[in-house]
Amino acid sequence: RTCDQLRCTACDFRVSLFNGYIWDQSCDYLFFRNNMPELSKLRAKMIKKKGARAYACQCSWRSIDELTDLQTDQQLRWVCGKH
Secondary structure, eight states: OOOSOEEETTTOOBOEEEEEEEEOTTOOHHHHHHHTTOHHHHGGGEEEEEEEEEEEOSSOEEEEOSOOOGGGOTTOOEEEOOO
16 A cells, blocks of 8 residues: 655655556656656656556656565655645
8 A cells, every 4th residue: 555645755755656657767866857747748758558557756766667675775765744
């Protein structure tokens, strides 16, 4: 189960999640910095993948296609934004 209210403490943006997608490997910091949170612009680098989920804020992004504990990723600054 995943929190749907994740917030990034580094860029202070809400973490967006997209079911059924992964990020293209060409994604970089500037792409997300310039295009978050506009879905129409983000779609340019989204790839459909059944059972996957793409996460992103303005400074970090992850593609998850298997059960993963995001808390073990030391580079991420994502916390529950409270419900």
